[in-house]
Amino acid sequence: MKVGKPKSKRVPVRLRNKIEKSSAAKQRKNRKEAKKNPQWRSKTKKDPGIPNLFPFKDKILAEIEEKRRLKEEEAAQRKQLAKEQRLRGETVMDIEEGAEDDLEDDDLLEEESEDEDSMHVDESNPMAALLASAKARATEFEKQKTHDGDAMDEDDDAEFGGFGEEEDGTTAASVRKDSSRKAFDKVYKQVVEASDVVLYVLDARDPEGTRSKEVEQMVMAADGGSKRMIFILNKIDLVPPPVLRSWLVHLRRSFPTLPLRASKPAPNAKTFDHKELTIKGTSETLFKALKTFAESRQLKRSIKVGIIGYPNVGKSSVINALALRMGGRTGACPVGAEAGVTTSLREVKLDNKLKLLDSPGIVFPNKAEGSKSNKVEERARLVLLNAVPPKEIDDPVPAVNLLLKRLSTSPDLFAKLVEVYDLPPLHHVNGDTTTDFLVQVARKRGRLGKGGVPNLHSAALAVVTDWRDGRIQGWTDPPKHVATVVKSSKTAPATKGVVGDQKKIVKEWSAEFKLEGLWGDDESTEVDAMET
Structure with missing residues (x-):
């Protein structure tokens, strides 16, 4: 018999940390080797099953097999029952339609016939009558819903005066998908x-x-x-x-x-x-x-x-x-x-x-032709006007192409665009600089795909975003004013027609609002000087 203080079985902290470190190192090593192993392995853990030494293994396997067999039989029975109900439902609907056609002139006989049919169906299969009634009501509801929807569309078209549909036949909902x-x-x-x-x-x-x-x-x-x-x-x-x-x-x-x-x-x-x-x-x-x-x-x-x-x-x-x-x-x-x-x-x-x-912003209808090229250009114009949300821009490359065309008319603006992205001189490939421009922008902004291939779509979206936020300078100049003067005749002197009326309206409205300052004082003199 031992006498004295019993020895503790606790492991020292130093030894416990050493075991944890060695275990972590071994796991890291195994993970590295698993990555290098070319053999494919599923991440889902395999079911180990029932151990062979388990005393009731045969009984458990027999129970599992019996449950699987019963489940398959129940599924087959439900499938057969659904098939029979579908066939009976179609037969009942045919019988009811024939009875209604034959007894259309006599209401009393029609009601009695329907009652007898329903009673007969209830005795054989009550679900068939319920299914037939539900189908008939669904068909009637769909017809009424379609009729109401057509009436509402006609009222909306008459009310909006054609603003809901473009002249080329495409609905304006194609411009805004989310509303x-x-x-x-x-x-x-x-x-x-x-x-x-x-x-x-x-x-x-x-x-x-x-x-x-x-x-x-x-x-x-x-x-x-x-x-x-x-x-x-x-x-x-x-x-x-x-x-x-x-x-x-x-x-x-x-x-x-x-x-x-x-x-x-x-x-x-x-x-x-x-x-x-x-x-x-x-x-x-x-x-x-x-x-x-x-x-x-x-x-x-x-x-x-x-x-x-x-x-x-x-x-x-x-x-x-x-x-x-x-x-x-x-x-x-x-x-x-x-x-x-x-x-x-x-x-x-x-x-x-x-x-x-x-009010929510809408793209007002225009009278452009509906050809494919014009549709692409119109879409690009709307993208440059920031009228299309970024999520709805399918292809921003035409918008960037249109932007480059506009800025190329002014050497100063085009030089500032190149300076924004710090690009080298662009190359012309068959008269097209858009592709080279987007490739250079993708490399500068890190918009690259797998293998370092430039992502032109992402680069074009970045250019459109910079244009929207004003990081790219660009503007349009006002059109040159040409005074439209109606030729004078013997009976009527020369007049400016609608221009004079519009000028009068502008003066009257400006007086009502008393527009002063902000280049408003010299407005009338400038307009007169430009028109004379």
């Missing part, structure tokens, strides 16, 4: 009808591309010409002052136009300093013009101002800038760099006399 074009058109028309003043927001880089003459005519004709419309030239910090001044002079021949900086530019954007045209100054001038119009109307209700325009031209940013000048919250309307942020009608109250209506 209904007709729903957006309906909201847009609601905004125009409910507004006293319509602010048509244009992109300063391409005002003519984001402008629709049909929309202008529609606003002018609404409510007997009582509505007022103002062009808002947004994103003015992305164009130089001379170009902005030229566009203001050109647009003010049609409608009163105000420049606006609604929000701060994106990071690393190439901007221009317009000195007095700041975010605060331009938004305050627009707010004063709207307040002046509201006071001149002397209405007991508030004046509603609708905001319309293409997607991603900054409609919600205009509302946020006006709300911020009134001391409101900065996020009155959600905004984003991508198109399609605003999807429904939104009303923002500035004060007791002004309410702003924000």
